[in-house]
Amino acid sequence: MAGMSGRMSTVIKAKVSKLLDRAEDPGETLDYSYQKQLEALQNVKKGIADVVTAKKRLGMQASKLEQSVVKLDTQARQALAAGNEELARTALERKQFAQTELQSLDTQVAELQSQQDKLVDSEKRLRTKIESFRTKKEVIKAQYSAAEAQVRISEAATGVGEEMADVGLAMQRAVDKTDDMKARASAVEELEAAGTFEDLTQLGSGQDDIDRQLAQLGAGGEVDDELAKMRAELGMGAPAAEPEGLEAGEPAPPATPGTPGEEKA
């Protein structure tokens, strides 16, 4: 059970030997390897910066959504206090949607944080190895004949090469995750642009789209529960007769008392 096996080992071995094949002269191999190592290190730093940027973007979206949740909750209360249950319901549906998005964003931010931590660790390991290689390379150049040097260089370069391949995979995984998150961030931005999370005073164009999305949510039960809770908190009894006229999504100030039949945009 000795020796390397598994596809991962094979891939890494191939990558490392490709790296070493480039130069025949030991001195050249050393400098070429070292140069490649430094490039790899730069790439890792760039990768970390990308993850940080993606994380910040998601974080900003999350704080916007948090504000929306608070605002929509306040508006639902105001609408209910004014006896406009339809408007309260619409606000709560939006709030639910915003909350769902928020949860998903939080998970993704945590995921990116973990990718970032891993890359930072990898970067540190690679940096230490490269530094070790740099020291070793000077010793090899000074102390050994060409033939001996070749062997020792191969060993040392293979050791660093393996670390580079390892970091390379960590980077690839981070890039894949970050790309997913970027796509996700764009999707949330589109929803924002469509007014999905906007408060009810700012409803404008695109409301048909919003209504369709809300209908798909199936959050009715939870909204009913929350409405009942709010009613209780406001010291109100069972729902009054449903006020007419105010369609969900119709532009209306949040605190307008619901006067059935006379509602205007």
Place this chain on the structure above:
Amino acid sequence: MIVRIMGEGQYKLSEDCLERVNVLDNAGVAAVEANDEPAFHAAFEELLEIIRKEGEHLGDEELETSDVIVPPADTSFAEAAAEFSGEGLIPD
């Protein structure tokens, strides 16, 4: 024997320890073949734990080549299918 866990670094393992890792490696292969995801994760996690706990962590400044390379801890079941096949990570 030097074992690398991708994304975590290298460990020096005794023959005895590697033997136990090999048993779990084979269990991982069997789980992948049986399409048994929970069994795979159980075997894989135990394998990683043995390496981390009983292996001697190699300093980052060491320039040693690994004898065995273990995929990263967050390897998915689908990814595992490519690694844990045939003789697994460690040839028998």
